[in-house]
Amino acid sequence: MMDTEEIKSLIPQRVPFLMLDRVVEIKPGELIRAYKNVSINEDYFRGHFPDTAIFPGALIAEAMAQAACILLKKSILDLKATLFYVTGVKVRFFKPVIPGDQLYIIIKTIKMTHIGGIFETEAAVDGKTVAKGEMTFACK
């Protein structure tokens, strides 16, 4: 298990852009499971949307990317990279995520190298898939 302090030691994102609260499982080279507790207190709900709070799909993709970065760092131990750039995202969103939901992120490795990785990504709430796709990112 990994808390927010340890998460922060591995990725450069910070509040208000830290999209993971906890990592529950890592199998280096293979997969990572993490979650984010979605709270109504988060500022973007003021505008997304004023009458109906929906967790932005772009932030689900961001949570996926952050989990993938952690997996990459925990898998390639001599990786010197400190910055990560998303270069490709193909994600479908199936169901809205709302305040109170615990957003589970499951990332599986397709290919990992020192210059970046390709990952199969999934997000789920209460065991039901809410988004699924593939993501490629470069690191420097």
Added chain:
Amino acid sequence: MPKVDDLTLEKELREIIAKIVELEPEKITLEANFVEDLGMDSMMALEILAAMEKKYKIQVPEEKLGQLRSLNDTIKLTKEYL
């Protein structure tokens, strides 16, 4: 993995590359340079490598990534691991 004949390999790899660089397969000639002629970047090359591995159930070390410069190179590299 059964051996793939040269023509099939060329056709399949051309389709994989075309899909990743979002170009018509005809544009992917054997000699077209991925970066200069097709506008590819290193992450697209990585996607091609991953697609080759998946399609042919092979494993190519990341050090070989720099060798992917054209369809011709991609065919050669794939054959090394088939």
